[in-house]
Amino acid sequence: MKHTGFSALGRRTAAPPIAWLMKMTLDHPNLISLAAGFTDNETLPVKETRALFDRILGSARTGQSALQYGTTAGEAELRTRTVRRLQAQDGSAPGAGPATEYSPERLLVTNGSQQMLYILTEALCDPGDLVLLEDPTYFVYLGIAQSHGLRCRGIRMTPEGLDVAHLEQVLTRLQQEGDLSRVKLLYLVSYHQNPTGITTSLERKRAALDVLRHFERAAGHPIYLLEDAAYRELQAGNDPVPVSALTLKGGAERVLYTSTFSKPFATGARVGFGLLPEAVFKIAVRIKANHDFGTASLLQQLLLAALRSGTYDRHLAVLRKRYACKADVMLGALRKHFPPPVRWIEPGGGLYVWTQLPPRLKTGVTSRVFQAALAHEVLYVPGELCYADDPTRRKPTHEMRLSFGGAPLAEIRQGIARLGAVLAELC
């Protein structure tokens, strides 16, 4: 055989870091994992889900509907409720007037928001196209970009979110290089970002959308703002988070809003969604038909019942408190155990604490820090995995993503203590 027979995509698609981290966990059964983006196990709504299924499957009518095929776009009432919920979060009450952007007709239900990100990338990007993303960003999105042969440009982050001046610089440079026509989207994890925990303010989102709109004239096609709001509902305190970019002028035409019910409710029941401009929705639903012609009705009916009964919101309140507590415990342990030159960002929500070591201390998988941590049975995500392959800047190599999502409280304390001891020795 001269060739493997795989497609270009098949050959490009790399093993995801997530698989490797999983293997580490299996190989070290006593490992404390502060790496996985797992959600809190103890608060998973087991009883609640049992009660909901008991009701759904307690009648032939709703039971059969939950066990039968549905439409590709998703269950009608779930789509409507999801849009109304989003509209309420964005501050415009239902019935407040014509707001075609909040239409269930443009909402597509997917297998978690991950599938939505995949489908949108497929719909918009050819190999060699450019995507702009936060530097650092969600590493599974980097896997999608890499497998599709996309070029990436990282946009710097500040404590208030995306550095819009840098976005403008990058686009200006791409224009000068004649590459603007290949720029398809800006991927922005706008709430309690994975991995930094940073929330991008509405003003930043407005400025970013304006910049994209400015450059799209020269690009010759829309440059979309892909707003990944997966962590929106997971804020730690009660302070309201910014409204979405959908509320901005032109948002309905240029914002691809994606989010999920999985992380706030149950990650074992994967239901995500996208609210999309009409033209993009039309293509995305066709691609979804080829993927699987619709997310499992059983999961959609479960989420619908959870939303309708108030179970979802009651659970969310519990979860927010739980994560706020876990974040506090992790931050307290960091203060206690990490040596002074190490810095971190206190997140307002989400599941992660982004930690910066002195630049000479590398954190990658072959580094002394990582190997010493592993020897002490604690795992983190090396920061460099969260940076795109962007040839225009050097990849930072001295950071770590710490997750307080999955580990129990005692393990968070112990894991940070062990990591702190490793760092104190190496600092």
Added chain:
Amino acid sequence: MKHTGFSALGRRTAAPPIAWLMKMTLDHPNLISLAAGFTDNETLPVKETRALFDRILGSARTGQSALQYGTTAGEAELRTRTVRRLQAQDGSAPGAGPATEYSPERLLVTNGSQQMLYILTEALCDPGDLVLLEDPTYFVYLGIAQSHGLRCRGIRMTPEGLDVAHLEQVLTRLQQEGDLSRVKLLYLVSYHQNPTGITTSLERKRAALDVLRHFERAAGHPIYLLEDAAYRELQAGNDPVPVSALTLKGGAERVLYTSTFSKPFATGARVGFGLLPEAVFKIAVRIKANHDFGTASLLQQLLLAALRSGTYDRHLAVLRKRYACKADVMLGALRKHFPPPVRWIEPGGGLYVWTQLPPRLKTGVTSRVFQAALAHEVLYVPGELCYADDPTRRKPTHEMRLSFGGAPLAEIRQGIARLGAVLAELC
């Protein structure tokens, strides 16, 4: 804007016939649909699923596991049980000896088998590549092929399945045209095929695999046999169906075996799988990680509990009887109401009866037959939708796929009576 900004895939992906058929059903609420591939509503295991969830979610341990993320490849015990089941169906008892092809390590769980078909096509096929498929074939696979810019060649069907002599002719011709290096796979719906109901014999599968192996030397890369066994468990009688192509010499290296638990259990709980050669598995699981990093644990735990408790097999026995009865009712109605020049294939299982009209009687959506059927409130799938765009032959236009899966018995009788009246008038 000069361009839409969509990718080549985005621009190519057409609206699926399934969406259009769905719209017809919504527009005509009194329509009897013999078109949809829905499964029988009355026998859906509503009570059984309730009992299974009651048990799964009745303990914190199993409940949390069902509501948490899992691994990308799928739940370990489900993978093992699925492989053992397949091994038993293929006639080799577990523990009978080394049979590396039946290894859970090579089994990937997906969102129905549709997602497996999508991922395999992504992994293997570049735009312009060639796929061989039965003529006619499963129309949603045609959607995948079309969206990926693939060229298709239809291989004729006989009552015993694939016409292997024609397969050889087609490959010889492609070799002469210098196109052999673009041929990636033969897609074969091997059991109770959608749409014809034909089962391809083991001898035919053996001969087909031999032909592929012969030509792959000249192709310079593997040419896979993609065996879609979605309807394998849905046989009408008790006669055993042929074993899978995995049992053939070289099957472990060249057969991509896909199947599903959705149709035999509940289409609202989408769990399918693929048993793949090692090299293909490796790439497929990476692509799956980018799609959604794993099928919902909740659905996997449900199917696992159904298999483990015997619920799955008990339900399957009920379902087989039910479909055998529905098939009989449809065949009886066809004999009674369809005029003599119309012929059909009596299926040994599955959900479909393939019907051939006299060639002058077109069945497409603009045809007199289709329009008259619609006027009489009955819907079928025009046969031409099941034929690939293959420039080397003319597409037949005088057939229809009739499904007895979704419609209740009375509607099957009435629908066939109405269609029969339409055909009697036009014949």
